[in-house]
Amino acid sequence: MKQAAIESAYRLAQERYAELGVDTEKAMRVLAGVPISLHCWQGDDVGGFENQGSLADGGIMATGNYPGKARNADELRADLEEVLSMAPGRHRLNLHAIYLETDGRRVERDQIDVAHFERWIDWAKSLGIGMDFNPTFFAHPKAADGFTLAHGDEGIRRFWIDHGIACRRIGQEIGRRLGTTCITNFWIPDGYKDVTVDRLAPRRRLRESLDAIFAEPIDPALNRDAIESKLFGIGSESYVVGSHEFYLGYAVRNNKLLCLDAGHFHPTETIADKISSVLLFLEEILLHVSRGVRWDSDHVVTATDDLRAIAEEIVRGEFLDRVHIGLDFFDASINRVAAWTIGARAMIRQLLIALLEPTEQLREMEAAGDFTSRLAMIEELKTLPFGAVWDYYCMANDAMVGADWLIEMQRYESEVLSQRE
Ligand code: RNT
Ligand code: ZN
Numbered sequence: 118m119k120q121a122a123i124e125s126a127y128r129l130a131q132e133r134y135a136e137l138g139v140d141t142e143k144a145m146r147v148l149a150g151v152p153i154s155l156h157c158w159q160g161d162d163v164g165g166f167e168n169q170g171s172l173a174d175g176g177i178m179a180t181g182n183y184p185g186k187a188r189n190a191d192e193l194r195a196d197l198e199e200v201l202s203m204a205p206g207r208h209r210l211n212l213h214a215i216y217l218e219t220d221g222r223r224v225e226r227d228q229i230d231v232a233h234f235e236r237w238i239d240w241a242k243s244l245g246i247g248m249d250f251n252p253t254f255f256a257h258p259k260a261a262d263g264f265t266l267a268h269g270d271e272g273i274r275r276f277w278i279d280h281g282i283a284c285r286r287i288g289q290e291i292g293r294r295l296g297t298t299c300i301t302n303f304w305i306p307d308g309y310k311d312v313t314v315d316r317l318a319p320r321r322r323l324r325e326s327l328d329a330i331f332a333e334p335i336d337p338a339l340n341r342d343a344i345e346s347k348l349f350g351i352g353s354e355s356y357v358v359g360s361h362e363f364y365l366g367y368a369v370r371n372n373k374l375l376c377l378d379a380g381h382f383h384p385t386e387t388i389a390d391k392i393s394s395v396l397l398f399l400e401e402i403l404l405h406v407s408r409g410v411r412w413d414s415d416h417v418v419t420a421t422d423d424l425r426a427i428a429e430e431i432v433r434g435e436f437l438d439r440v441h442i443g444l445d446f447f448d449a450s451i452n453r454v455a456a457w458t459i460g461a462r463a464m465i466r467q468l469l470i471a472l473l474e475p476t477e478q479l480r481e482m483e484a485a486g487d488f489t490s491r492l493a494m495i496e497e498l499k500t501l502p503f504g505a506v507w508d509y510y511c512m513a514n515d516a517m518v519g520a521d522w523l524i525e526m527q528r529y530e531s532e533v534l535s536q537r538e
Contacts, residue, residue: 123518127509130502137475137501144472145510147437153204153464154211154249154300154443159457160187160196162449165215165253174263175255175306176350177415181450185534190218192537194240196454199529201244203522204461205514209246211302211443212237214253214284226257227279231290238294247297249443252284254305266326267307267319267358274326277305281330285340292339300403300441302376303327304345308353319358327367343403343441344368345376348383350413369398378405378445379423380413389426393434405445406464415446418460424467432471442468454534455526462522469510470503 131141158165162179163172166189172178187193193216201208214226217233224233231238241248254265254277262268265277281303288301307319331342346361361382368375375395377388388404395402406427408416418424431440444464448456475498482491511518517525 120512123505123508123512126502126505130505130509133502134473134506138478139473139475141473141506144469145506145513147472148465148469148510149206149514151437151442151465151468152207152209152247153461154209154441155197155200155204155457155461156211156444156446157193157197157216158213159444159447159460160193160453162186162453163213163256163447165213165256166190166217167215167256170256170258170261172256173351174257174260176263176308176352177255177306177413177447178351179415179447179449181448183449183451183453185530185537186449186453188537190216190236194237195533196457198244199454199526200457200461201246203458203516203525204465205511205516206465207246208461209249209297210237210241211249211251213251214280214287215256226253227276227283229280229283229287231287234287234291238291241295247295247299248291249300249302249441250284250288250291251302251304252281254280254303260306263309263352264307264319265305266330267305267323269319269322274322278326278329281326282333285330285333285335285342288340289335290339292336298338299340300343300374300443301340302343302345302374302403302443303330304347304376305359306350306353307359308350308357309355310352311355313356316356320363323358323363324367327371331371331373341374341401343374343376345378345381345403345405347378347381347413365395368395372400374401374403374441375399376403376405378407378413379427380405380407380409380415380445384409384411387423387426389423389430392427392430392436392440396434396436396439401439401441403441403443405443406460407445415448417446417448417451417456418444418463420463420467424463425470428464428467428471429474432468432474433476452526452530452534454529455523458522458526466503466507469507473501473503473506474498 134141268274288299292299344364346364347357410416508518
């Protein structure tokens with residue numbers, strides 16, 4: 118699209134929003150300060166570079182076999198650079214521990230340290246982006262029976278505790294080196310496939326393991342811990358040790374970030390409504406924005422009502438500095454770099470739409486009991502010209518406008534992705 122056309126469409130949109138008391142310039146300024154943490158694992162179907170075990174051990178699954186998967190960290194970084202160039206604004210990298218680089222040496226998970234992530238950190242530094250981190254409690258022989266931190270065997274538990282401790286220290290170093298707080302998120306797959314008799318003992322063990330992992334004080338300016346709950350997984354359909362109630366309780370008592378994953382609740386339950394409740398009792402939270410289709414399928418994030426509600430809640434509550442936004446999906450059935458881009462752009466665009474809402478007006482209608490106007494207005498807002506503001510924002514931030522990014526993606530696919538085995 119021509120620059121002049123984008124600009125004049127924007128000016129008209131700006132006027133239209135101004136009539137409602139909405140300052141589009143301010144909305145874009147605020148948006149520019151909101152980083153999205155891009156999950157490294159969309160690029161290779163949560164494979165990582167360790168190759169020790171199957172993903173299904175962890176009760177998660179990537180389906181599809183689209184060609185072009187990143188085979189090593191250099192390829193994954195190149196793919197991420199593509200995504201970053203198409204996502205307007207300055208974002209972050211969210212790295213899992215299995216994406217370590219050891220020059221072919223085998224390093225056990227309880228032995229990893231920041232040296233194995235030097236290249237990632239240097240890369241992030243060269244791009245001027247922050248990093249978040251995740252211990253990997255799956256795809257490993259010691260997780261093959263579906264238990265890690267809540268395992269009945271003390272030796273196995275100890276191994277995973279040491280992995281958690283190592284990861285927090287790595288998070289701390291990442292935070293120090295990049296000068297921006299690293300959020301280290303703990304998710305474990307532990308649970309049972311079928312009817313469970315003792316639901317208490319594994320939870321007691323998980324609490325003890327977490328206490329051991331978090332015992333070491335770490336400067337919260339460098340690293341903060343998040344804990345992620347789940348209702349069920351493949352192979353843990355009947356019982357998950359780290360349930361929502363478990364982690365909510367743990368986070369409140371121990372001042373941790375709670376991680377709400379959009380795919381980790383009952384299919385009719387959404388995370389948007391949880392934000393204002395948990396933030397009354399917690400300083401900060403982490404989101405794993407995902408899209409479940411019938412189950413925790415981790416489809417690419419798109420402009421659904423769920424995504425709209427999440428963005429609205431964050432903006433309306435003025436929670437932008439207390440909610441860390443991460444993406445969590447892995448689709449191997451389409452071009453993986455495009456999947457990443459679609460999801461990242463959908464998240465950023467939805468935040469912009471939320472920032473363009475005349476929230477005060479809506480609040481007044483609600484407070485006055487005028488629910489007719491509230492509903493009417495919310496419907497009218499859905500066709501305001503936010504697309505023109507989005508296009509302008511993309512142009513102003515050197516990201517591609519509209520579907521132009523697809524043309525670049527086709528080039529990247531034919532020149533780079535299709536050359537991979
Ligand atoms: C799994 C959790 C978890 C993972 C990543 C790879 O159900 O959502 O966040 O997706 O850690
Ligand atoms: Zn998640």
